[in-house]
Every structure is written in C-alpha cells, then in structure tokens.
C-alpha cells in the first residue's frame with residue numbers, strides 16, 4: 052500500500068496518459084455526476100457530494116475538498132464498454148449482390164477511474180453475458196480486456212445503496228487494477244493506493260510513491276467501516292430466487308403496475324442490463340443499408356412483440372420480467388445475481404419504486420401463506 | 428468472424444406453397460461446403476435494409492448443398508421476403524438453437540404434431556427419421572391446417588402417404604367442397620392416433636394455444652412429460668443470447684431452445700404473459 056498525495060494526483064493521470072490510456076472518470080454535468088473524459092484532477096467533482104432517495108437525486112457542496120465523496124450517478128461504465136448506440140454493419144447492394152461491411156471499432160485503452168466496488172461486480176456480470184458463453188461480443192471483449200480499472204473505496208453511502216446485501220461492497224476486494232482510498236484527516240488529503248494486477252503493478256512502479264504507514268492504513272480501514280455503517284437499505288436474498296420463481300402469478304405484480312409508468316428508466320441506468328434492439332436504415336437510392344444496435348428495455352411493448360401482438364401487454368408482467376430477471380432468472384442464466392445493489396433504479400425511478408421493497412413484499416406474502424397453510 | 432454479421436446466400440428456387448406461404452432454396456455464395464444443421468434449428472434471415480427475423484430450417488439435414496426455408500408472409504420482413512426471386516440475395520446467420528431430440532428418440536415411436544406453419548420446423552425430422560427408418564418405431568404425423576388450401580407441402584405429403592412406414596393424418600379447421608378428410612382441430616386426432624404412449628417421443632410445433640391443448644391430450648394418453656417436446660417462439664433480435672428479447676422465464680429461447688421438453692418448461696407453460 053502506497054500513498055499518493057491529493058495535490059500530486061495528476062502524476063497518476065499523466066502516467067496513464069503516457070501509457071496511452073484514455074481516462075474516464077466522474078465529472079459534473081447538468082446537475083449530476085457522470086463519467087466522462089478526465090484531463091486533470093480538476094475535472095473531478097471536487098468538493099461536491101450527492102443526495103439520493105427514491106425518485107430523488109441532487110448534488111450539493113460538501114464540507115471538504117474530496118475528489119470522490121459521492122456514490123454512483125445516472126450512468127455507469129457500460130456506456131463505454133457497451134455504448135448505447137453501435138453500428139453493427141453496413142450492407143452494400145450492388146445489382147444482385149450484397150456485401151456486408153462489419154463496423155470496425157477503435158480498440159481504445161480506457162482507464163476507468165473512480166470505479167466502485169458494486170460497479171466492478173456489475174462489469175464482471177456483463178463479462179459473463181458478453182463473453183462467458185458460446186458466443187462472444189468481440190467489441191465488448193476487446194474494450195474490456197484493454198481497460199484499466201482504478202477503483203475507489205466509497206467514503207460514504209446513500210440511502211438507496213444496498214451493496215452489503217448483494218455482497219458487492221462497499222469495500223473493493225477484487226477485480227481492480229489499482230484501488231484508491233481517499234483520506235482527509237486533519238489538514239492532510241491523500242489516497243492510499245494499491246495494485247491488484249500486473250497492469251496495476253506496472254503503473255504503480257512508474258510512480259515512485261512512499262509506503263503507507265500504520266496510521267494511514269488504519270484511517271483507510273476507518274473509511275470503509277464508516278461507509279458500511281451508513282448503509283441502511285437491505286435485501287434478504289436467502290431463497291429469493293426460488294421465492295420469486297414460485298410467485299410469478301402473485302398479485303403484487305398488479306399492485307406495482309398501478310405505480311409503474313413502464314418508462315424503462317431502471318433498465319437504462321442499471322449497470323448490468325444488457326438488452327438491445329436493432330434498427331435498419333437505408334439511403335435514398337437503396338444501395339446502402341446500415342444496421343444499428345441500441346440499448347433496449349423489457350418495459351417496452353415492442354420488446355415482446357410477435358406477430359399478432361405483444362406477449363407482455365400488462366405493465367405488471369413487464370415489471371415482473373424486470374425484477375425476476377434481476378433477482379432470479381439471472382442466477383440460472385449466468386450463475387450470478389443480475390443486481391449489485393447500486394440503488395440506481397430506485398433513485399431514477401420517477402415514482403420511487405424500490406426493488407428491495409417489492410422483493411420483500413413477495414417474501415412476506417409467501418411466508419404468510421406458508422404460516423397460514425401450517426395453521427390449517 | 429462476428430456472430431452478428433450475416434453471410435450472403437443466393438435464391439436458387441422460389442415457390443409458393445399456399446396463398447401466403449412460400450419456400451426458398453438458398454445456396455451460400457461464400458461457403459462452398461454448404462450448410463449443416465440439425466432438425467429444429469433456425470437461422471436469422473436478413474432482408475436488405477428491411478430487417479432480420481428468425482426462421483426455422485425446413486429442408487433435408489442430409490443435403491448440405493441447399494438451405495431451405497418455408498415462411499408465411501405476415502408482416503414487414505416476411506412480406507418483403509415474399510417478393511424474392513431467383514438469384515435474389517439474403518443474409519444468413521446461423522444455424523442457432525437446440526434441435527429436436529432425434530438422437531434421444533431412437534427406438535421410440537415418433538409422433539409429430541404440427542399446426543399451420545409449424546410443419547416447417549418439423550419437416551427436417553421427417554426427412555431424418557425416414558432416412559434412418561430402422562432406428563425408429565412407428566412414425567406418425569398429425570397435421571392441422573386452417574383450410575385445405577392452407578395445407579403445406581401438399582404434394583410431398585401425398586407422396587409420403589403412399590408409404591407404408593409412416594402414418595399421416597391431416598385435418599382442417601374449416602372444410603370446403605371436395606374435402607373428404609378430417610375436419611376439426613388437430614388435438615381431436617390424438618385420442619385415436621396409433622402410438623404406444625410408453626415408448627413415444629412427441630414433437631409439437633404450432634401456435635402456443637394449440638401446443639397447450641395438444642399437451643393436455645398427450646398427457647391424457649399417458650405420455651411422460653419428458654417425452655413431449657415443443658418448439659417455442661418469442662421475439663428475437665440476435666439469436667445468440669445478447670438481445671434479451673427471447674427470454675421465457677429463466678430460459679433464452681434462442682440458445683436454450685427453441686426446442687424444450689415439456690418437463691423443462693412446465694412451470695412456465697400456459698402462464699400468462701411470460
């Protein structure tokens with residue numbers, strides 16, 4: 052474990068640049084903290100923090116000059132590894148022949164800086180979706196393999212965070228190349244920095260930093276403990292998969308449908324949602340056609356359209372698809388939960404529907420039914 | 428090779444089966460080795476600038492030189508496909524999906540039950556079992572079409588009917604003059620169909636509601652759930668597990684199906700809006 056002084060942070064950024072990384076990290080844009088290009092440490096939301104409750108997000112001045120004193124915003128790293136709009140190919144029609152030209156992509160080396168523990172877990176979940184099986188998404192895989200993950204231990208939690216329940220945080224334990232812990236103590240402001248991979252070692256070895264002393268290590272531990280203690284939202288995941296799959300015909304789906312606007316916000320902000328659709332465009336001469344892939348959401352009617360009508364017409368059935376996919380089907384499909392407890396879907400739901408509450412309603416009803424069965 | 432990029436195929440033959448259904452025979456332009464598939468698998472067919480849709484392969488799995496698809500024109504892409512002519516070009520990705528259980532069914536009676544266009548995905552099974560006749564018991568095809576004019580592969584069925592080693596029973600929902608055959612939905616044929624329920628593998632393809640009632644009848648006859656197979660249909664945008672659209676409960680129909688045993692999906696089958 053080494054120490055990187057806050058006023059020396061650009062050393063790290065410069066070394067990343069020398070190593071041909073494109074640096075992406077948190078910045079403030081339109082009143083939210085989003086991931087974008089970072090030139091210098093001044094681009095970080097220094098001195099700002101966020102406040103999140105169901106259906107509410109706002110950023111405000113904090114009482115210190117921390118770089119990373121906030122949690123996750125409306126977007127996630129999937130925007131870079133799996134862009135919202137991608138061209139798949141261009142087809143050229145020439146007489147009676149079609150030529151398919153695959154859309155090439157730049158094999159950018161991204162350095163993601165400020166990645167949270169839950170977000171690492173989300174990226175690892177998408178790895179399973181895009182290259183864990185028989186078929187591979189080459190673009191995702193290349194960008195992912197090229198990327199450098201510079202994680203940060205969260206120095207606070209917000210009321211929608213439930214990473215402890217999903218075993219995804221707040222402490223960064225694996226899946227990182229470098230990990231930072233931000234420490235502001237007395238008049239000192241520095242980062243503990245540690246490497247978790249060979250790529251991380253290489254960057255660290257170019258920096259010439261001092262070892263962290265006992266005191267700094269202890270302060271680092273305190274940061275994580277404090278954050279843990281701030282987590283108030285919980286989801287009991289024991290048997291949850293079985294419970295949900297058993298209750299696909301429960302009345303709670305109709306109940307949530309009364310509130311759900313089926314806007315699809317939850318799927319857009321979710322760091323693990325991967326669904327996409329395709330669109331075809333032709334030029335006026337009809338000699339050139341493009342096929343575009345776009346993020347899609349299981350909340351749209353078109354999503355489940357088959358000739359004659361959509362399969363999931365009721366809002367309740369679409370909410371059920373979403374929730375049971377995240378917390379149940381995902382386990383069967385990819386051997387992991389599809390939810391990492393980042394809380395984005397709760398914050399960005401316009402009516403504040405809370406995945407943890409809806410899931411616990413199912414548990415409560417089931418348990419009640421079991422008890423009343425026993426009583427009879 | 429990128430799984431999302433089609434390869435080009437040329438139309439060798441185009442023929443109308445019925446007023447709304449047509450068959451195309453395709454040949455690969457790039458690949459001289461032809462096309463191999465297993466009965467029950469499907470391709471994603473791309474029509475220039477219009478779209479891409481899943482269509483089952485309906486040809487003979489032993490003939491690698493030609494790729495056959497039978498399609499009913501129902502909407503944007505299929506209607507555009509219906510305009511294809513000889514030498515027309517389509518893009519193909521595939522074959523995708525899990526096949527009918529033709530290997531597991533060896534030694535059993537084979538009961539094929541099709542409704543409408545559902546006969547297309549089962550035709551490769553007919554070709555296969557007839558060319559490996561000694562490995563199977565009785566072979567029975569129960570086929571329901573809306574009207575006599577809607578009967579698919581009519582000449583071929585008539586030719587097959589003259590064989591002694593396959594039973595083919597066709598029924599229509601609505602009869603017209605000159606129709607002397609069965610009238611009624613395909614499920615009405617099941618109680619009298621000549622198979623041994625203990626050693627029968629049933630393969631069903633048709634509208635979901637037809638498959639549902641068919642299963643009810645088969646269970647009544649004593650068929651085991653694990654010997655009943657259906658081919659499921661959902662919206663598909665990729666065929667390879669990336670787009671999410673084909674999800675059916677915990678399953679991806681494109682890669683875990685489209686063929687499932689009833690036992691696998693019993694907990695989902697017939698439930699609303701899954």
Ligand SMILES: Cc1cc2nc3c(=O)[nH]c(=O)nc-3n(C[C@H](O)[C@H](O)[C@H](O)COP(=O)(O)OP(=O)(O)OC[C@H]3O[C@@H](n4cnc5c(N)ncnc54)[C@H](O)[C@@H]3O)c2cc1C
Pocket residue numbers: 356357358359469478479480481482483484485497498499500501502503504505506544547548659660661662663685
């Ligand atoms: C595994 C599988 C095998 C199939 N095999 C055959 C076959 O052999 N012959 C045949 O005629 N049809 C088959 N179908 C159905 C065929 O895919 C649809 O009829 C076709 O997609 C309709 O497209 P469209 O653009 O003409 O219709 P529209 O009604 O204009 O549909 C718009 C879009 O919705 C989607 N869509 C509509 N209906 C379906 C559907 N039933 N299944 C999946 N997506 C749909 C497609 O993306 C389509 O482009 C199969 C479907 C599946 C899932």
Ligand code: SF4
Pocket residue numbers: 318323324325326347348349350372373374376377671674
């Ligand atoms: S089905 Fe819905 S919940 Fe599942 S990945 Fe797709 S958009 Fe997300």
Ligand code: SF4
Pocket residue numbers: 317320321322323377389390391392393394395396397406
């Ligand atoms: S479902 Fe909600 S809490 Fe879970 S990972 Fe997605 S956005 Fe985060």
Ligand code: FES
Pocket residue numbers: 662663664665666667668669670671672673674679680681682
């Ligand atoms: S068709 Fe895209 S996931 Fe199955």
